[in-house]
Amino acid sequence: MATFKTTLDDNPLTITIIPSSDALLDGSNKVLITIYNEDEPKKWRKIQVEEPRSKKFTADIVKIRLVKRPLIKIRTNFIVDNVSLKEQIAKVTTVAYQLDDTTNTENYVSIYDEGFDLGASDDETFSVTQRIEVSFI
């Protein structure tokens, strides 16, 4: 799991997500961000995601919220128009993530098979999930 090191201060942690895929971004929850604790994963909290321009998503997290829930899960949802192309398209799909706390910036890129969920073979949908642990120094 990727780790982002930061200090606990008032600066917000800004996350930027840029998907690149021949599939269409799916639905009203195209990109979904939750924060959670490893011991209580079902008690996740929702993070508001904005789309300032087409296919670019951003979210701000107040760092204090990450003390209790230091794991960030970013899930991006896709849909293809021809189910026989799903795996093919998933293989060339990438999602780029950037975490920025004004003093430190880290970039991550999805890797096929790590966090890719192709779901049922007769569904046109698939998703890419990136987990990042925030470590306070």
Place this chain on the structure above:
Amino acid sequence: MLRIQLLILVLLSSAIIYGQEKASINDFNFESVTNPAFTLMGESPSEVNTPDDTKSLALYISNGFSNTNIALEINPYWFIDFEGERSYEKYRGIKVNPDKSYKIDPFIGWKTNSSFSLGYLNKKFVGFDEEKKVFAIGFRTTMLKLYNKTRVEKLRKAIEIVDKGVQQPLNELFEYYFNAEGTNFPGWGSCTEINNDKDLQDKFHQLAQDFLERIFDEQDPDDPDDFAIKCKEVLEKSGRENMTKEEVVSEYFEERCNNIETFVNNPKTIKPIFRLDGAIGYSHLFKENEINSSTASRFGSWFTADVAIRFNDRNYLNIYAIGKYLDDEFNINNNGEYFKEIFWDIGGKLELELNRIKLSYEYLKRSGFDNQYRSVGNLTFQINEKMSFTGGFGRDFPIVDNLVTLLGINWGLDMGEKSFSK
């Protein structure tokens, strides 16, 4: 000349081997024998083909492995790392006009639907006493696709609906919940199975049960659950506090499935009103079946035009026209001497697509040979996503030994990879 041909063979093989390093068994399909390498050899059930959405790699087998008749087809699009971001719109050639209306790039097929093929087979050609070893290379592409305003507008609406997603507040929240819990959005497969598949029903009913329990869980004042609070407000506002898990699931699926139905049938709904495909092939025959023996060649190039008349989203009548040029040295006279023929095949095909059934009839006339024509009827039944049944009957070009019969099942491979086993 031989060196150049061997170089082409090595380059194409290298490209295919490179492709295989990135491929899995699911990239291959065994669904047809329509690639130009096999078409040039007369191994395709139909001379008139307009393939859609070619994958990175396709493996074709004619009459089984035992005859070592085999061809590989590769679509370079999937191996090129295009600069800039990929998008659905770029892949389908969709461009947005200043007035927000859509247009579709008529030449997008050159980029996304072009392929190279390489074939090798043992075949007893007409007039020959024995089988000959032959290899062939080919290239095909969709040269032109034209859409009318009605079909482009239908596509725009389908994309817009999927883009907006479910709009009912509780549906949107339930979708958020099960997605956060690790379940993908349902596609058309789940939509068609949700009322019949008990496991799928149980899975979503359990998710809905957990969703409702989370909404009505007692709140910790020091750690309030904004998501649950929001859901509770929505339920109370609509007077649905007693909503059951079954109602949550059925209402969500109703809206979701209505949203995606048009989009996931897109290969049909955005079918161009006119389409032009082109192919070129070159093959080599070893006269003595030895690598050092002298050779004969066959060159062909053909264009296929398709006018699609739409009855509804699933049913079309396709009218094809084909013009095919052949420079053919695969001919032998009674003295065992090879000779060349140059000719054009001109003809057409009618194809009726009715849900899972495809009925077609094709007729081609060979120029300069009064009695030579091809007249073949085909029937294909799609049994499921992976399997189809094909039958054909008719007459091929030669005056003698010209019966065309075809009966078989085409299948795809799914080795149950981890990625599909969620």
